[in-house]
Amino acid sequence: MNENQTCHRGKTAVLYFLLSLMMIGLAGRLFYLMIFRSQYYTARAEDLHQRERTIKAARGRILDRNGVVLADNRTVCTISVIHNQVTEPEETITVLCRELGLEEELVRKKVEKRSSREVIAANVEKELGDKVRSFSLPGVKVDEDYKRYYPYDSLASKVLGFTGGDNQGIIGLEVKYESTLKGSSGTILTLADAAGIELKNGKEERLEAVAGSDLITSLDWNVQQYAQQLAYETMEQKNAKGVSILVMNPQNGEILALVNAPEFNLNDPFTLDQNLISEAARAKAQAEAETLSRQERRNRMWRNFCVSDTYEPGSTFKIITAAAGLESGAVTLEDRFSCPGFRIVEDRKIRCHKVGGHGGETFLQGMMNSCNPVLIDVGQRLGIDQYYRYFEQFGLKGKTGIDVPGEASTIMHRKEKMGLVELATVSFGQSFQITPVQLAATVSSIINGGRRVTPHFGVAAEAADGSWRKAFSYPQGKRILSEETSSTMRYVLEQVVAEGSGKKAAIEGYRIGGKTATSEKLPRSLKKYISSFIGFAPAENPQVIALITIDEPEGIYYGGTIAAPVIADLFRNILPYLGI
Secondary structure (H helix, E strand, O other), rough: OOHHHHHHHHHHHHHHHHHHHHHHHHHHHHHHHHHHHHHHHHHHHHHHHHEEEEOOOOOOOOOOOOEEEEEEEEEEEEEEOOOOHOOOOOOOHHHHHHHOOHHHHHHHHHHHHOOOEEEEEEEEEEHHHHHHHHHHHHHHEEEEEEEEEEHHHHHHHHHHOEEOOOOOOOOOOHHOOHHHHEEOOOOEEEEEEEOEEOOOOOOEEEEOEEEEEEEEEOOHHHHHHHHHHHHHHHHHOOOOOEEEEEOOOOOEEEEEEEEEOOOOOOOOOOOOOOOOHHHEEEEEEEEHHHHOOOOHHHHHOOOHHHHOOOOOOOOHHHHHHHHHHHHHHOOOOOEEEOOEEEEEOOOOOEHHHHOOEEEEEHHHHHOOOOHHHHHHHHHHHHHHHHHHHHHHHHHOOOOOOOOOOOOOOOOOOOHHHHHHHHHHHHHHOOOOOEOHHHHHHHHHHOOOOEEHHHHHHHEEEEEEOOOOOOEEEOOOOEEEHHHHHHHHHHHHHHHHHHOOOHHHOOOOOOOOOOEEEEOOOOHHHHHHHEEEEEEEEEEOOOOOOEEEEEEEEOOOOOHHHHHHHHHHHHHHHHHOOOOO
């Protein structure tokens, strides 16, 4: 055997050896895949022949305290096409365009697109979806879905909020309680051949959707409706830019009604400039249209003034100064003061609303007269350090914790920047800003025995079938002042209504407490005002408190003249209904 033959045989042996190793490796790999990875690849193979469609879950409803449905669902349809299953594309395009009112170019593009599924139209009314289904077009799927529906259109719109195209909450309670309301989607699995065409006799697997839980709220449909009616009437009569009314249980913080007029239609939330029933509101909307984008204008339309905006409270804040003065012992009801119509604080002359002054008066009379100099004197007696301590003790530096998004914080002077002039103006409710809901929560805490409350709407979550219920809990209110001071403040505020500046809130047969306010907006040179009144009943054991703010009323603008009567009208109608 020559050298060339020996070399050739050696190469052949090596080649056979390498081929043998490859065959052994392949056999080993095949054995591994068949024995140890069989389940994985079986599942992958099944996936190639399965088509999956989503079953949308019904969103939980939102109910008032008596079970009235405030947010519900309507059954709608999602219409889609599966390219590989369409046998008559031209007929399919013609029918879908005609029945759904869509452009041919859009429908054709989706029908001819080689994809597993293309959505042609969503949120289609059920009757129309059923009609499309009746044509039995191969490759066209009509799946039932849910669309949010609000039975009362604009009622409590800025509280309830609304959902987007994906049925997720955008503002208000809808977004705050998203995890409670949203539910869990299900799936439909069908078998298809290698070409993607659904097998007629193939089995269908369904994983049913789980509906979201219902949200039980503290809102009362009757109270909300009447408060909203009063707000619109006041807005129109006074040609105001807006009117808000907050009605709450001062004992536990449950909100019975919250109106921010103008409200908007929850079933049509993107249309601008809704319910502008006053000329002032229309003028404001026109001015915004010239300077703001459409989305910025929508955000303003959806904005909950009572929670997200601050304002100078004016004389309603004298309740806080009076409570701090009485609690600290800086003043008693019988202490005497003199009001010449102004006070000089450092280099500043600060006027009383009564130009000629109230003359000699007790502290009680000063509160009844809503006298600025008396409250300035109480603030000066407290001093900056002690006043600031009570400001924090009453919970005014933080947020209330209300269960809707976007709550604003109090805008207050920093303690080290607060001088005697600032102390004087804060004492009667000027030179700082607060939200209406914070004011209502703080006054509630002062009159309910001295316990801080958390204003809220959410009461409980409940399964759609009523099989379970979970009550929500809120922080136990901490004591902010004594029972004795709370009792004294109830008496003081009852006298304000009985014989003082708030007498237009008096109702025969009821003991009402409250405080008026007329605050001048910035800049002062514009002479624009917010008129307000906060009242509660019954004075001896408050079960309901209400705050109204009227933004830029025309003509007479004093809170005691135009705001107090609205709360009297509200109480006259809702107190008997509430069993008070």
